[in-house]
Amino acid sequence: MKSDAGRQTLNIRQVAARAGVSTSTVSRVLNQSGYVKAEVRARIEQVIAETGYVPSGVATNLKKSSTQMVGVVIPRINSFASSEITAGISTALSEFGYIPILGSSTNIPENEVRYIDIFKRQRVDGVLILATQLTEPLLESMREISVPVVVIGQDASAFGIPCVIQDERQATRQLTDHLIRSGHRRIGLIGVADWDIQVGCERKGGYLDALAAVGIEADPAWTVTGGFDLKDGAAGADRLVPYIHSGVPTALLAVTDRLAIGAMSRLIERRIDVPQEVSVAGVGDIDVASVYNPKLTTVHFDYFGTGAVAAHMLVAQMREEPIAPEARIMPFELRIRDSVANLKPRP
Amino acid sequence: MKSDAGRQTLNIRQVAARAGVSTSTVSRVLNQSGYVKAEVRARIEQVIAETGYVPSGVATNLKKSSTQMVGVVIPRINSFASSEITAGISTALSEFGYIPILGSSTNIPENEVRYIDIFKRQRVDGVLILATQLTEPLLESMREISVPVVVIGQDASAFGIPCVIQDERQATRQLTDHLIRSGHRRIGLIGVADWDIQVGCERKGGYLDALAAVGIEADPAWTVTGGFDLKDGAAGADRLVPYIHSGVPTALLAVTDRLAIGAMSRLIERRIDVPQEVSVAGVGDIDVASVYNPKLTTVHFDYFGTGAVAAHMLVAQMREEPIAPEARIMPFELRIRDSVANLKPRP
DNA sequence: CTGAAAGCGCTAACAT
């Protein structure tokens, strides 16, 4: 006897009818709630198996006013950090029976609030937002949505919103310290626009802190600013090449690994040896950092873990385990590799 | 007068009451359907603005029996190809007002069918599945779900399921031809397990085709097989190093760029110059392929476009514009760069 | 242990 699965989707009433019981009894076996005589239960399960019946989640959602979905807004999912974070989110969420619905803002702030609106309408149980900046409209819509929110990548704690961030400043500070310890005093910077608080300001801030601590003044001529792409790194390198040819700076700090790799690639193309003629360091430790030629000295962030932690914080809130609206700061680790030359070798 | 947005979520009836009209009138202004006197409309919009009312998508979904959601199942989202494909999907889908809900199978076949089940329960309007293998249970659940499905990455047309794939065999064939044209006759292969039809079989098949066409026999000793990771590429290189030291093979074809880069990194570590001592080619053209040192010769696939095309095919079907259950084959392009040496320079 | 009935929040005939 072949099953008649695959026919048009049927509902709980039809299943009840087939099994000769009421809908509430079917509902009880579906939810393992209440008592159902073993025999009746068997008959119902029989029918379910035969028909391939799957209860409508949307009806259940409506009834229970909970969807088990969490909205995730990401700018540009196709980047190493974002996709690792998303993987962490997805993995952690699925442990608790939640499923992510995705909004890709493609770095356009209006899209972020647009997606939050969509999520609100879909009645998600919570929202995770990977933000590059905290604009007023964004904050506004995070307040208006009446479900828990966790921000990733920007410090929203001042606005009473829990978040998880990296210690960008400290990380970049220590990386720059390493450069200085290796004998570099003239260090160029390949940065990004400062509307990105974490990458644009904090990372740059860490670099400046380190220089200031040893009384070095940063030369603005060695500071270039652009986008986040490989080619932006290359463009930055191009602009610094004339200086490098004249002997300073001796090292370049790129605020992301992508920029660092873009820059190294261009330097190598121009026959400038890294790290013999100029050292390069990045931030983030993307997967290829450790296999690039030369291997990139950088600072490692646990992006997957960041996503997972954010998801856990959200789950806690969705379960009414209230958490402090604090900034959870993720640890980092220096990864000293081959792209930075040691200018003062041990005697 | 401050708005009282943010209070507990209210429903259409409360909005109707506040505006002194019936729910259907509110519904009409919400959906721009039917006639509503301008004055009344204004009053309702007023109330909506004041209260920050957002209609419940789940109620609408239930009523309209359509959710505007499409389920996307991805193995391991944190890989270049997957995340590009996902970005393409997300972008294309949002053009048509659909929103992706994500299931990360983490390469476990059971998870794929598990997610399809979840999607079925959530009553998604369609499903996109990025498959690495077409197992019987998977095919079964794709048949049982009563909404359109498009498979990405595997040829499912034989099972009556539309899909979009790369021409893996032809691409690898032409890449190998290039190696041969460059004077390489002894070419090693860094492959993957053959349960992955496209990467494990087809790409290897293209390589074998090319060799066979010029009467070269592949030496099984130069064929290594492993996983998809950078370290698998390195492991492959390790196993081939002894042969390379003895002069053959002169070139290595890695079936993915990640493997190629992992291999190159290890070769360089072992002071084997690429491409002077051995050439390396990859497949896929991931972002860093063009900036690696040396720049990787590979074949370019348009992953973002692949995701977008699949999404379009799905949208067509969801709109009842039936499409043939064919395999849509995406174009590819050789990218000749610096990692392959030319053994027979022009005289 | 099981069934009847009342909604969850919305839409769409069908009236008026």
Next chain:
DNA sequence: ATGTTAGCGCTTTCAG
């Protein structure tokens, strides 16, 4: 132009 009514598919008291 607007209101009434009957569900969409499910869960959950409340009675038996």
